[in-house]
Amino acid sequence: MSDSPQESQQSTSCSEVENPQSQPSTSHQFEFVETPKWSYVKDVKKKWNVVKVFRMLGTREQAIVFAEENCMIPKSKMCNYHKKAMTIVYTSNKTVGSFTCHKCAHACRSRAKVSRAKGTWFDNVKMTMSQIFYLMYAYANKWSYSMTIKEDFTDDKHCLSKPTVCDWFKYCRETVILYQLEKQTFFGKIGGPGKIVQIDETKFAKRKYNKGRHIEGQWVLGMIEDGSEDLRLEVCPNNIRTAEVLVPLIQKHVAEGTTIHINVGEAYDTLKDHNYILKKMTDNFPANPLCMHTQKIEAQWRVVKQFFSKDLYNRENLADFIIEYLWRRYIIINKCDPFEELIKAVKYVYK
Structure with missing residues (x-):
């Protein structure tokens, strides 16, 4: 029987997987995965928009599940003292909860409570998970500060401040820079003999x-x-x-x-x-x-x-914005979803 359209028509997408046989040995690999050419409508519908962010990440529970599925927070942890699985509680941490050992109240509990956010993208965050993902979406899609504040759906009683948006855009940019530099290092130099x-x-x-x-x-x-x-x-x-x-x-x-x-x-x-x-x-x-x-x-x-805005031309961190541009250029050329690419960058930097 002839191959199906999914098998016969292939194009390159931006997914990254590990392939130790074809790539040099490294802890994280960058590689493309084949996807069907003909699934244009499916690809468009799969991409994130602000309505999808609201529907799928609008509550704390939804955001936590999404973070777990994307390996942005740990799902489990073993107690260092009892070598048993710890329990997740949400009383002491407003974002992703904490790991607590209930094996013994005196021997372990006081020193075994560990935030799930420790060492992750959400470490020391005072905002809700929905707000964090919303700000990530706004940055990934190159929204302005004013548009980000205006379109915020995460809180009916309060609105985001410009300093908050500025800080989170800066966090995202720093992550993208580290990710893009590592990516360039992995792919190596351009050119070569005969090129x-x-x-x-x-x-x-x-x-x-x-x-x-x-x-x-x-x-x-x-x-x-x-x-x-x-x-x-x-x-x-x-x-x-x-x-x-x-x-x-x-x-x-x-x-x-x-x-x-x-x-x-x-x-x-x-x-x-x-x-x-x-x-x-x-x-x-x-x-x-x-x-x-x-x-x-x-x-x-x-x-x-x-x-670039012309106001950036004389800034000392112009090099950072140039690296961000290279990251966004890659997304446009390869028709990637900016929000998903930012998730990949966060996962890589906070591995």
Whole structure:
């Protein structure tokens, strides 16, 4: 019998599973899993929206079950003293409860009560589980502070404050940054012998008082391999673009033996001394200007800059927002659910 549509039409999704046979040995693996192409409606319906968050995570019980199913909190714990399974109680912890041993009131209970949230994403949290998941959903979908406060359904009598939303967005961003950096490390460097990597620089700048020429901002180095969507971005430290700064940044992301296409820049000349094949646009212009180009990396800059508010250009943590952009770019390209990807990041960082 012929294969079913589910088996014959496959495409790549963003699920991550462990596969020790095909990947290097590591505690956590990143890999894609095949899903059917034709299930467009099913995939859309499966994605999270604010109504689904309300229906499935609107109560404490629902949120706790969801956290357990996604391994965000432990389901069980053994008493270190009696070596017996501990009981979950909800009197002392407003979020996810505590583990308590009832074997002996005097020998164990006072020192064996442990919060289920200890060492997890929910550690030392004073909010309800529904509010936490709602804020995670708002961050994942890039809501503004005002929209997050306005759409809050978790409490009829109170509303979220802007500092609270700001803090939780910051927690989410920090988690995403750690996750994305680990992901880049796992997948390794781009390029290699016989492959081409385009490199370019741009300045994230704004005009002072919105007048005059662009004088404020930070320089960013971009790298992307031909035939790949794996974009790498690095902020140039102290806006320095010398060979001493740029070459180590390129070595961090680009494998040796790669053919590098650049537009101009004397600082890149020393790449030849580091086992790279360097090709400049000016080398073949005007005789054959189409034989090499940096159009792919140059086309990225407009999209990247649209992601940022100009107020971020001069901030010291611009590098953090650039890493967040790479995480969101991956989600868009692979048509992932932002909320589910944030759950994965939390699970990985708080493993």
